[in-house]
Amino acid sequence: MSDITPFKIDISDDALRDLRERLERTRWPEAETVTDWSQGVPLAYLRELCRYWGERYDWRATEARLNALPQFRTEIDGIGVHFAHVRSPHPQALPLVITNGWPGSMAEYLKVVGPLTDPTAYGGDASDAFHVVLPSIPGYNFSDKPARPGWNVQRVARAWAELMARLGYDRYGAQGSDWGTSISTSLGQQDLDHLAGIHLTPPIAAPDPATFDDLTRAEQATLDALRNAQEWESGYSAQQSTRPQTLGYALLDSPAGLCGWIVEKFRAWTDCDGEPENALTRDEILDTVTLYWLTGTATSSARLYWESFKQVSEWFNQVTTDTVTVPTGCSIFPKEIPRPSRRWAAKRYTDIRYWKEVAQGGHFAALEQPELFVDEIRSFFRLVR
Helix, strand or coil, rough: CCCCEEECCCHHHHHHHHHHHHHHHCCCCCCCCCCCCCCCCHHHHHHHHHHHHHHCCHHHHHHHHHHHCCCCCCHHHHHHHHEEEECHHHHHHEEEEECCCEEEEEEHHCHHHHHHHHHHCCCCCCHHHHHEEEECCCCCCCCCCCCCCCCCCHHHHHHHHHHHHHHHHHCCCEEEEEEEHHHHHHHHCCCCCEEEEEEECCCCCCCCCCHHCCCCCHHHHHHHHHHHHHHHHHHHHHHHHCCHHHHHHHHHHHHHHHHHHHHHHHHHCCCCCHHHHHHHCCCHHHHHHHHHHHHCCHHHHHHHHHHHHHHHHHHCCCCCCCCCCEEEEEECCCCCCCCCCCCHHCCCECCCCCCCCCCCCCCCCHHCCCCHHHHHHHHHCCCCC
């Protein structure tokens, strides 16, 4: 524990002033030539969002909410790792490491930390309590930025196993979304002796060609969604997985550019019926964008795509040759991509104890549907505590 030091977010007034001044000086392009989002974020929408960001958004309020969580830093495998560690008041709580992805952050979980750590304060049962650990992936938010290649999902998973051991946890659970699904899956392969189970939103497993002559309606819809995503929604990943450094020069210099880059994903991946603010508030969107801006992590976070996206893309698009034997829970939110069927997922995850196709929500489930997200985590881990 002596290797763990307390951490507090403390953004300077100068950094916030620079952000506002850059927003005021934004050089805007002409408007799109269509009446929808098919060419990207519409000019009018982004200008208004950035006006609100510069004039009304209150970072200090968000900073205070984040700092209400006990935060720390420690060095693992040569790199500084930032994490929140919120211990439950209930002594039998199960330790749970929760991993987000891109463009996620610790702010994604502000609505769920309380119900997870202290369920009785929210009308729940003490038997569902967790000690919650929220680490920032190297290159993300307040963790250090890797100076050399090699920080792929497997290495991050090894670091998380070391982190949980350093915190004194001999048995724990893991939950993941986005990159967190692959990191938690890798944890399930590398730290099997210490894991109670992994909960994934969603599992990462490819369609099984053996089922193509007998597809369910949901499986056909998944195949169609994967094809559409490859054709229309994969530009960001192609750039981040091949030339993250080139992209970074723009995203590190222009807050409006960074905002457009991220908000497009909030629109595409949430259960929002076409308008991001049907799923999330402006402040929730800007909490994430501001974290990436103030920490200067647009480039370093994108490098994880360069490290691992080709492999992960094969896992959910083409073939999965590795297996995961740790007890697994799977929650499939309707606007998530990918959305494998249970029989496809079972080819990779050989001990699925819990499976549910949730009625509402998308990629950022903890933000969009916090009560459902908490219920799904509780429901699975009741089976493996």
